[in-house]
Amino acid sequence: MFAHGQTVIQIMEQLAPKHLAMENDKIGLQLGTLQKEISKVLIALDVTDKVVDEAIALGAELIIAHHAIIYRPLAKLDTSTPAGKLYEKLIKHDIAVYIAHTNLDTAEGGINDWMADLVGIVREGRASLEVVHTDKLYKLVVYVPAPHQEAVQQAIWNAGAGATGNYSCCSFSSEGTGTFLPGDHAKPFIGKQGQLEHAAEVRLETIVPQSLQRKVVQAMIKAHPYEEVAYDLFPLENTGTSYGLGRVGKLPEPIKLGGLAELVKQAFDVPAVRLVGDPDSVVRKAAVLGGSGGRYVKHALFAGADVLITGDIDYHTAHDALAAGLSIIDPGHNVEKIMKPRVADWLSAELGKRKYQTTAIASGEDTEPFRFI
Known part of the structure; x- marks a missing residue:
């Protein structure tokens, strides 16, 4: 027996309750209908043309993604534009798109906790950067x-x-x-x-x-x-x-900033990171935040962190952090891809507990737009 679309989402919202999302965040059902049975769910970070092709090949009727495909009200649906073509393909193949964004970031056991676990921030005393x-x-x-x-x-x-x-x-x-x-x-x-x-x-x-x-x-x-x-x-x-968003806490033991940067590269499977600070400085307390964390430099400083690990740091924010004595490791926005296998495994297990044959599959598509040469 396959799960109904609404049932799949009710289960998903146990992991990422909608009320945990930031105000005006674009979450929930964004395209299609949940009024149907679901045999396969594709878990993706971004919904790109290749991800939609992947869903079609798998026979998935639902994509659960982290990043929204509709950011603002549509004035028109022009199928000659890249976005319009994407919506058209999804509609033609009856694939619904559901978004779990800051509610998945904020949730206990969500993206920010997964990032903290990979970096090694101990659970005891771990706190949010912003409630x-x-x-x-x-x-x-x-x-x-x-x-x-x-x-x-x-x-x-x-x-x-x-x-x-x-x-x-x-x-x-x-x-x-x-x-x-x-x-x-x-x-x-x-x-x-x-x-x-x-x-x-x-x-x-x-x-x-x-x-x-x-x-x-x-x-x-x-x-x-x-x-x-x-x-x-x-x-x-x-x-x-x-x-809250982000996590901050002590590391199991002091580590040099350069060594932590290497650990971050391995943990998040990225070819390079941008580093702000002295590689030989010692880190005892670290903060992480998935996505764009530039505006959380002050939060990390207030929490007593030695380093902030986050994406999309701009030039002037990097200078401000350096002057304030906060190191930064920027592995990019795309490290949130860690949600794909974790959400897929969790959702498949929960569906299995309820005797549904519906399965969740982690997208294998790389949606990182940047390349390092």
Whole structure:
């Protein structure tokens, strides 16, 4: 059985939730339809003419890419232009294009974490360069007949509620008596129409992050025996999990800048890097950011990093960093290609867990526009 297009995206958004994207970022479905079964998904960094040909040859009905193919509203669709020809080819072969951009950068276990892992930044104490989203927390209170407390509680936990710090399955319960009067058209689980009922109930309280609120409430209602479920959601002042762009942290051991540059070349499979700083200087703390990271020089300095590893550094930014004492290793924007095999492996595994025959395949096309000679 192949997965429906919407199902594939629902799974993908568990890795890269849409609410983690930067404001006005061009993410989500950009072309085609998800109202169809998907046998193959092609995972790409960029959607180029060769990548589309690759998708056609593979028989892929969906491309999940990191970089958008539509950046601004289209005034017209001229199929004589390079972009128009690309859209036309995708439409003619019924290939949908879905974009996961800054939400995949920001997500825990996304591009910036993969980059940090490859560079060797230790996980303990690792932080974001810039926080862009903090999950608000809510207290969920629901009243459950005592014999059904465990079932409702487990459903809530399974949906992701009750987690705080390094602890899970956190809740509080107290016993009491609930009263209700079923109306003429009610179908009460306990009691009878027209008779005031007193039921032994449990007040169950737990914490729910805003991002999981809908999922948790749906799971709770499904597990609850009552026709009408009494529950409340209270906003809390407590801060939830924070998500951000870039990563910064300590390296396992000090390393010379030149040695780290060689490591970056190997880790990201690039023929060369641009280096700002003294190759013999010692690096203890490093920052990484996928894509264009020029505007994060100040963030890296504030975080105490010795070096910023990112792409698209311009001449004047390089001078500013050098004057401020921050080294830079620029391996190019295209190092984000590391997302292709990782997303493909993750998505294929998640589809397999659900018994779908749909597979995700990493694009083999090199979309690096620059060549080193």
